[in-house]
Amino acid sequence: MDKLLEDYKAYYRTRSKRYAGHPHFGRLASAEKALADAMEHCTDLSGQNSEIKKLAELTAVAQTVDIATYRYQVYTQLKETVRAKGNRELMDHYQANLDTEPMSIVRANTEIMINNVKEVGEDITIVDHFMDLVRRLEVIEWYQYGEALPEWESKMRKIAEELRAKYIDHKQWFLDETRKYYPSYDFRWHLLWEERHRRLIPFPDGVIAERITVLKAKQPWH
């Protein structure tokens, strides 16, 4: 058993080196070190259970908090506020339960992050919907405003009319399909002005504002 105990100590020492000095895993490095130090004082594997298990749990807690903090810092720096939000919630949860039930963050992690992945998915959809619908509006404009001899101009206007009907159907289809995944989804066009979305649309502000006005209208041509 002595040899086994020594090998366990060596394992925990190695484990503790994995995160030592890492700028984003300070808590985990400390937790791993505390675990390795406790193991060093351990004299009998059967006697390790309570303290070692507690410290092992705290490494899981530290890892979860460090990951959330790391991601929160990156996403905040990049102004990805929705991605940052889930990690902020985890950090807040940790602070709120630090003294009473630190392990609860490990359990909360999955639920909070699943919820956040949904929020991110719903949030980013608005840009693709905007770009798609604006493209449809542009094509309508070709046929609505394109000049030609009267006979041909009337044909163009008829095409514009057909495209308008399709645009309205398509807009509704976007909503219906997206709500299958994100039931509360709506065209929250004002979100496009937020940095994370605005940066992805290569149009001037005036164009975006004008398009949003049209997109908000139920029957923009009447």
Place this chain on the structure above:
Amino acid sequence: MALDPIYTDAVLGTFRTMHRECLEKNIEGEKFDQLTTVMERMEAIAATANDIGALQGTLLQEDLMGQFGLLYGELLAASHTSASGNNHGFDDRALLQQNLRALEDAIRAIDDSLNASKDNIKKCEGSQKFIVAKETIFEIDVIHRYNTIKKAIHELVDLGKSCENYPTFLRVQIEKGLDKAVEGTAVIKEVYEEDALVNEIRQFSPYHVQRSKEILNTYQELEKTASFGIPHALDIEMERYKIEHRFEPDIRKWDLITERWKEIIETLAEWAASQCSRAMYVDPWSLIPVPQRPEAIRFSKHCNPGIIKEQIRLFNKNFGMSFNDIFTHETFIHYTHQKRWRYSQEYLVHLLNVVYPLCTPKALLPRHIIDADQKIFDGKRYFNPEEQPAFVAYKKWFDEKYGAGTLESLTGIEPFSTASVAQPWNYDSFIQEIAL
């Protein structure tokens, strides 16, 4: 589009096996519930991921593999402590054996999954050549990549068999980086290397090239400073995220501007062709049933100038660029240097110098211009005489990797042949020749 089960099965196979093992052992309690929640989370990500990168990325980003490993280890330890009847409450040998069996099961799960996917490829719609090409690519990409993971698992099993106890096994796998290899870190590096190479070959834009280079360089930098030589999964993911985030607006803008000016020039070329004798036999009209073709040709002839005017207006409104600005824009220069044009330089110069000035709503081309246009076409000087160099290089790379003819079989692209006798493209002379 949901990810092919081959990828999800291979990535999650190890974890499914371990989770099933706990179920079969009737392990229960809070830890097992947590393990199940992590498993469900991984399944949920797999069900919604669009590509293997997104799947691996999210799993790594949320450290689900790490969480799973911790919980699984604790469950196994608890299970053996109670099952062994060991007075010390600890059965190290059983713990090691159990872990090795789970790893061997994982290899079998990966094999089963790969075999199932191979069977699915055989059921694909398409020609025999197409199916063989898909099988070849599957063999070289997917199987090769999962062989890398399988090799790492085998090494881990061999290591376990040679270790006298469980902690030695755990320690050495960290020191050798095998724990990370099983998670697919080596595969990620290989994917980054290939991505950088393919982007350099294909030259979609300078941003695509630079983005993939920076991702690979960053990975290599992380390797230098990582403990035990293998970067932390979250470092890889965060650094990659930052790089992709930085490049995304430029790439979106580049692609959109290129798409829009190409559309304007296509509409202009279509207007010219609609007035020529070739109209009935060339696209887009050759794709329309014969009875409807004359009307469609007349529509282009009479309506395209009005449409082009609107396209140019919108181009200016969206990007602040005039029609003339197109030809000195970085997207146009890159496209032309890459010789991506369908048309010859001579024909595009003709379109811009001769056709465009006459393209006003309600106007038609005069006879002598129509004749001049048709003459370029009949004289076999209409099409770009060269295959795109980037595509030639890509085909060479593809052939070397997957075998000659695989790309053609997969995509249906015919080997390049041209009867065009036009002069090759040269941006410097082009910009001198156009009179805008």
